[in-house]
Amino acid sequence: MADTTKAGEPTDATPNVSDVRVAEVKSEEQAVAALDEHVDRGEPILQVRNLVKHFPLTQGILIKRQIGAVKAVDGISFDLYQGETLGIVGESGCGKSTVAKLLMNLERATAGEIFYKGQDITKLSGRALKAVRRNIQMIFQDPYTSLNPRMTVGDIIGEPFDIHPEVAPKGDRRRRVKELLDVVGLNPEYINRYPHQFSGGQRQRIGIARGLALNPEVIICDEPVSALDVSVQAQVINLMERLQDEFNLSYIFIAHDLSIVRHISDRVGVMYLGRMAEIGTDEQIYDHPTHPYTQALLSAVPVPDPDAREHRDRIILTGDVPSPANPPSGCRFRTRCWKAQDKCAEETPLLAIPERFKSSDSPAAHESACHFAEEKDVVHAA
């Protein structure tokens, strides 16, 4: 909700309710206008700063008492630039989907900021929030459950127009939906069919068409191809790449499969237990990782070449991932890290370019949250 009073302002005249509403509407209009005006090429389209999401853990049936919190996302910062794909990888439960939901405003952040074109969307409400939501859309993991089986494809793809009729007025919707079907490589004549009449890959194309309906600038893709056969995955990835070029889309691409993430991403962020362990270009992360967790993840990627497989340095991590309700002090990875020292328990490593690489132009000079960041040769799938 937009603030209508400022600390320190005289409060002798209590504003009446309609005054407050007018002020709210005004500041929302200003916010919407600011979104349209902010065209600053080269600036990130999204800037995430110290983003936190804690889910409260409660006890008791009648009287609920908070006894702790699941620290699903615990202080994450990154940028997304216009037209780029930022891949996000990490083990199950590390907080990837929670980041996606926070960016979509499906979850409210506990703390931190998400700037979209310079404006903090975590503080928006009403029309200003609706305007932002239109520009940030999502493609979901499971094309089987994310499409309503009782709705026709035309109704599914056209559903976003009910909330944003300004994008496609009623008389124009059918034409627009047919156009979207064509854009994602489906026959526009299928407009009256139901989801069960399509294959998994075709259903994901329907999900993509729905994501494109409002002409968004950013698409958050949470495991968009994980539920598909390998042969179909490539087709959907190719489609996403084509659409990105055609519409200058920016993607956040969340996935488990490191090879797919490398294929599609310009930059990659590696998450561990609610924090970002390392972030850099695909070459920096895959060929010159400096964080032990990234090195361990890459060393586990299946290698098709038997020779390379024999010579690679496989890192086997011991121990389970700690609970996000009670993460280790200092570096969160220290309970599984083969390089851990006392300092790792005492001081939280910041995500920054390690001092020793700062003045070099080596690909190792990228952000890594490790006190003892260094390169290690890890043979992995290209």
Ligand SMILES: Nc1ncnc2c1ncn2[C@@H]1O[C@H](COP(=O)(O)OP(=O)(O)OP(=O)(O)O)[C@@H](O)[C@H]1O
């Ligand atoms: N609504 C919720 N209430 C409580 N805890 C939650 C909620 N949503 C997520 N969590 C917890 O937050 C942590 C991060 O979950 P999240 O779904 O973001 O992980 P993920 O990285 O997407 O995992 P996966 O790869 O399995 O999809 C997990 O420990 C999860 O149990």
Ligand code: SF4
């Ligand atoms: S800070 Fe310490 S525990 Fe953490 S990754 Fe680096 S060496 Fe390992």
Ligand SMILES: [Mg+2]
């Ligand atoms: Mg997830």
